[in-house]
Amino acid sequence: MTERRDLYPSRVSTEPHFLPRVDPVVYSNWSEEAPLTREQYEAYERDGFLFLEGLLSQSEVQDLLQESARLRSGDAELDPETVFAEMESGDIRSIFRVHAQSPVMKALVADPRLAGLAEFLLGDQVYIHQSRLNYKPGFRGKEFYWHSDFETWHVEDGMPRMRALSMSVLLTDNHEYNGPLMLMPGSHKTFVTTIGETPADHYKKSLRRQEIGVPDDDSLTRLFEESAIVTPKGRAGSVIIFDCNTMHGSASNITPLPRSNAFFVFNTLSNRLEAPFGKVDPRPEFVAARADTTPITSLPKQLAAAE
Numbered sequence: 001m002t003e004r005r006d007l008y009p010s011r012v013s014t015e016p017h018f019l020p021r022v023d024p025v026v027y028s029n030w031s032e033e034a035p036l037t038r039e040q041y042e043a044y045e046r047d048g049f050l051f052l053e054g055l056l057s058q059s060e061v062q063d064l065l066q067e068s069a070r071l072r073s074g075d076a077e078l079d080p081e082t083v084f085a086e087m088e089s090g091d092i093r094s095i096f097r098v099h100a101q102s103p104v105m106k107a108l109v110a111d112p113r114l115a116g117l118a119e120f121l122l123g124d125q126v127y128i129h130q131s132r133l134n135y136k137p138g139f140r141g142k143e144f145y146w147h148s149d150f151e152t153w154h155v156e157d158g159m160p161r162m163r164a165l166s167m168s169v170l171l172t173d174n175h176e177y178n179g180p181l182m183l184m185p186g187s188h189k190t191f192v193t194t195i196g197e198t199p200a201d202h203y204k205k206s207l208r209r210q211e212i213g214v215p216d217d218d219s220l221t222r223l224f225e226e227s228a229i230v231t232p233k234g235r236a237g238s239v240i241i242f243d244c245n246t247m248h249g250s251a252s253n254i255t256p257l258p259r260s261n262a263f264f265v266f267n268t269l270s271n272r273l274e275a276p277f278g279k280v281d282p283r284p285e286f287v288a289a290r291a292d293t294t295p296i297t298s299l300p301k302q303l304a305a306a307e
């Protein structure tokens with residue numbers, strides 16, 4: 001059997017490397033019918049993220065907050081393995097697979113403002129690779145260290161190419177001080193490899209505090225010097241879309257104000273998971289969908305995928 005070609009080998013050497021991205025960022029051509037302005041389209045391709053202020057209305061946000069409170073209350077029938085608590089306080093930090101456990105979240109991901117936008121940017125039908133509700137409670141919300149999601153999804157989940165994106169729907173206002181998402185513009189065009197062996201069942205630790213699969217200080221410094229750090233701020237109902245390989249992280253939240261978001265990863269049917277590229281067992285379905293890759297909506301005929 002021919003050896004599978006790995007375009008983005010990571011966690012395989014003792015030295016980190018900067019590898020070129022060989023995949024496009026946007027897979028559809030812009031036209032007047034596109035769901036983004038030309039400026040937004042070009043900004044997303046250049047920076048690897050886009051901030052859509054107020055995409056959802058305040059009443060839609062209220063519905064989402066109500067649903068999030070219900071999911072967190074213990075009254076909802078949740079699959080226990082999808083609920084993650086903060087290490088120290090025991091507060092709920094994340095609930096996974098919310099699109100499959102909540103009719104409200106299922107409707108949200110299928111909204112043309114989300115799925116339709118993902119289909120356009122990725123030029124293919126999309127399904128949910130991973131969804132989660134992140135509650136960064138006030139005072140004790142812990143940080144998410146710098147990382148590229150794709151590095152994990154490639155090594156640990158077997159995602160072959162960079163043809164996926166995340167949408168973070170802000171459920172509470174994001175200020176500069178309550179642990180907002182930080183992103184490095186343009187970092188999505190470089191694949192930063194990491195060093196270190198992936199432990200068994202790594203997700204049990206990494207989803208709380210990731211230490212393997214994160215770039216070293218020199219790599220982050222070099223990335224930062226070639227880029228910057230941007231923290232999109234705005235009111236609940238705004239949406240941050242970011243490419244699977246954009247370097248991002250968030251600081252801890254020691255203010256009284258919670259920082260909660262609903263986070264959805266749209267992968268494409270042409271990019272479904274294979275065997276992990278790392279020497280690890282596949283992660284469970286609630287973290288990386290393999291069995292359930294039902295496309296969310298069909299791509300409008302007139303948007304031909306870019307070559």
Ligand code: 6CS
Nearest residue numbers: 144147149152206207210
């Ligand atoms: O391992 C993962 O899939 C998750 N880890 C982080 C820190 N971001 C992406 C994803 O939710």
Ligand code: FE
Nearest residue numbers: 147148149248
């Ligand atoms: Fe992430």
